[in-house]
Amino acid sequence: MNHGNLLGEILAILAEEELRPLLATPDLRIERIVSTGQASPPGFWYDQDWAEWVLVLVGQAGLLIEGEVAPLLLTAGSYVYLPAHCRHRVEWTSTETPTVWLAVHHR
Amino acid sequence: MNHGNLLGEILAILAEEELRPLLATPDLRIERIVSTGQASPPGFWYDQDWAEWVLVLVGQAGLLIEGEVAPLLLTAGSYVYLPAHCRHRVEWTSTETPTVWLAVHHR
Numbered sequence: 001m002n003h004g005n006l007l008g009e010i011l012a013i014l015a016e017e018e019l020r021p022l023l024a025t026p027d028l029r030i031e032r033i034v035s036t037g038q039a040s041p042p043g044f045w046y047d048q049d050w051a052e053w054v055l056v057l058v059g060q061a062g063l064l065i066e067g068e069v070a071p072l073l074l075t076a077g078s079y080v081y082l083p084a085h086c087r088h089r090v091e092w093t094s095t096e097t098p099t100v101w102l103a104v105h106h107r
Numbered sequence: 108m109n110h111g112n113l114l115g116e117i118l119a120i121l122a123e124e125e126l127r128p129l130l131a132t133p134d135l136r137i138e139r140i141v142s143t144g145q146a147s148p149p150g151f152w153y154d155q156d157w158a159e160w161v162l163v164l165v166g167q168a169g170l171l172i173e174g175e176v177a178p179l180l181l182t183a184g185s186y187v188y189l190p191a192h193c194r195h196r197v198e199w200t201s202t203e204t205p206t207v208w209l210a211v212h213h214r
Binding site: 002003004005006007008022023025027028030053055057072075076077078079080081100102104106 | 110114115132135137160162184185188211213
């Protein structure tokens with residue numbers, strides 16, 4: 001049985017975002033991402049072949065969808081569905097506490 | 108853009124578990140479940156054709172997998188992967204605070 005806790009083993013400060021795969025099938029990928037202040041590089045947009053359903057468990061982030069005026073504020077419990085090729089970027093993540101994301105990518 | 112908050116709109120006391128669909132494709136179903144003390148009926152086992160990756164966001168629950176001696180204690184952040192036809196039952200959920208689950212069912 002594969003089990004664990006998404007809020008365990010979080011380092012306070014990381015140089016880069018930490019990505020931990022939790023489940024992978026040919027059509028589905030579930031992963032935990034921990035951000036500690038990271039943001040997408042200037043001018044960078046995610047443009048993914050797979051759709052992504054993403055949830056913030058703890059922390060805060062600003063997610064900008066291309067064409068929107070302002071980033072969406074994500075806090076504990078916030079989720080967003082990003083269809084394939086919905087261009088988006090992470091404008092900021094909290095620098096005070098780690099932000100833990102659950103990302104469900106699917107084809 | 109489909110977005111929201113999993114911790115919003117939680118009623119304190121519900122007669123039955125509340126199930127809210129969040130995403131559905133032919134091979135994937137994401138839903139929020141809110142339990143307020145409910146448990147599986149005596150002798151009942153879930154035996155599902157699809158696999159389920161399940162996460163507790165807040166609250167507490169005891170999940171019994173067939174063949175295990177004791178239920179697994181699930182608290183905030185706990186996740187479990189239940190392959191298709193892995194028989195299991197919810198022994199109990201917290202009666203003090205709502206338990207919010209995220210269930211990702213996939214084929």
